[in-house]
Amino acid sequence: MPKILIVAPNWIGDALLAQPLFARLRKKLPGAVIDALAPAWTAPVLRRMPEIDEVVDAPFDHGELALAARWRLGRGLRSRRYDKAIVLPNTFKSALVPFFANIPLRCGFLGEARYGLLNLVHKLDAKRSPLMAERYAQLAEEPGTNAAQPLPQTGLAVGEVNLAAALRRLGLSRAKPVVAFCPGAEYGPSKRWPAPHFAALARKLAAQGYAVWLFGSEKDRAVGEEIAAESEGGATNLCGRTDLASAIDLLSLAEVVVSNDSGLMHVAAGVGRPVVALYGSSSPEHTPPLARSHRIVRTGIECSPCFARECPLGHFKCMKELAPERVMEEIAAVRRAA
Ligand code: SF4
Numbered sequence: 001m002p003k004i005l006i007v008a009p010n011w012i013g014d015a016l017l018a019q020p021l022f023a024r025l026r027k028k029l030p031g032a033v034i035d036a037l038a039p040a041w042t043a044p045v046l047r048r049m050p051e052i053d054e055v056v057d058a059p060f061d062h063g064e065l066a067l068a069a070r071w072r073l074g075r076g077l078r079s080r081r082y083d084k085a086i087v088l089p090n091t092f093k094s095a096l097v098p099f100f101a102n103i104p105l106r107c108g109f110l111g112e113a114r115y116g117l118l119n120l121v122h123k124l125d126a127k128r129s130p131l132m133a134e135r136y137a138q139l140a141e142e143p144g145t146n147a148a149q150p151l152p153q154t155g156l157a158v159g160e161v162n163l164a165a166a167l168r169r170l171g172l173s174r175a176k177p178v179v180a181f182c183p184g185a186e187y188g189p190s191k192r193w194p195a196p197h198f199a200a201l202a203r204k205l206a207a208q209g210y211a212v213w214l215f216g217s218e219k220d221r222a223v224g225e226e227i228a229a230e231s232e233g234g235a236t237n238l239c240g241r242t243d244l245a246s247a248i249d250l251l252s253l254a255e256v257v258v259s260n261d262s263g264l265m266h267v268a269a270g271v272g273r274p275v276v277a278l279y280g281s282s283s284p285e286h287t288p289p290l291a292r293s294h295r296i297v298r299t300g301i302e303c304s305p306c307f308a309r310e311c312p313l314g315h316f317k318c319m320k321e322l323a324p325e326r327v328m329e330e331i332a333a334v335r336r337a338a
Contacts, residue, residue: 001031007087007094008038008046012263015042016270017133018088022051023152024140044244048156065093074100086139107139132287156248156270163249176211180251182259184220188309190281191260193319195223199230200324206234213238215247215264256331265289274338276330280318281306293338295330
């Protein structure tokens with residue numbers, strides 16, 4: 001049976017968007033070994049994907065070349081005798097480990113002129129494959145063939161033991177129905193719905209009997225505190241208090257997840273929860289959540305999407321003018337559709 005090493009994306013959201021590729025490989029090659037090479041910050045989501053056998057640690061920082069370390073890792077992987085590597089990031093450095101590991105077939109898009117590093121090169125037709133998930137899934141097929149449609153349904157496994165431990169450790173009750181908020185966005189402030197809007201939404205939901213849990217990393221702890229304080233007891237700040245594995249498990253309990261365009265938005269979709277996705281400076285065209293039930297909420301303002309990390313016009317109307325009342329309506333709509 002073939003042994004495949006996938007060089008996984010460096011972003012949590014992209015790792016989720018790659019899951020249809022893994023599912024397609026699993027369907028085509030049921031007995032194959034499919035391992036993923038991934039950094040520590042995306043490894044927890046890959047470990048929850050039933051298609052992946054083993055996650056191999058890629059001990060490199062974002063953007064770090066680390067040539068000698070990549071050579072050592074590649075050399076160390078030679079004994080595993082992989083038949084094929086599929087390289088998902090488009091960077092030159094991401095194709096080095098499979099090359100150093102002497103993996104005979106090394107597949108991916110050309111990306112940063114990876115002549116020689118890759119020897120099974122796919123051509124990207126951005127018009128025919130607008131979705132990032134389709135582009136990744138294309139790599140399961142022969143070059144020149146588009147991704148098989150429809151993309152397979154995928155999902156993350158939930159760890160029941162870890163979930164129970166997280167509930168206990170964080171003192172969380174399941175007595176009330178839960179709405180989860182993901183108020184962070186690693187990319188920058190222009191993707192973040194304002195904290196006072198999240199707080200106003202939390203107050204409305206609390207008045208209807210919901211518990212609101214806030215999810216995010218340590219970097220989001222401060223905004224989580226601000227939302228919790230302004231919510232007048234309506235929201236519980238879990239930002240920085242869960243690891244990613246516990247966030248996956250706890251998000252699985254939410255009736256609805258309200259999220260900025262972020263990695264956690266894709267995680268929420270991965271655990272099958274209805275998602276209300278708030279878009280400002282970015283576009284849902286390429287990377288919408290793969291949720292069975294989701295609503296995209298945006299103002300459609302003329303300057304959007306600008307893809308800037310901070311609002312270049314200073315007014316930030318794309319997010320400020322998305323009123324909590326509108327998001328409340330979208331929550332009701334996504335619940336009806338779920
Ligand atoms: S320029 Fe427009 S789309 Fe970009 S952040 Fe400002 S308001 Fe939003």
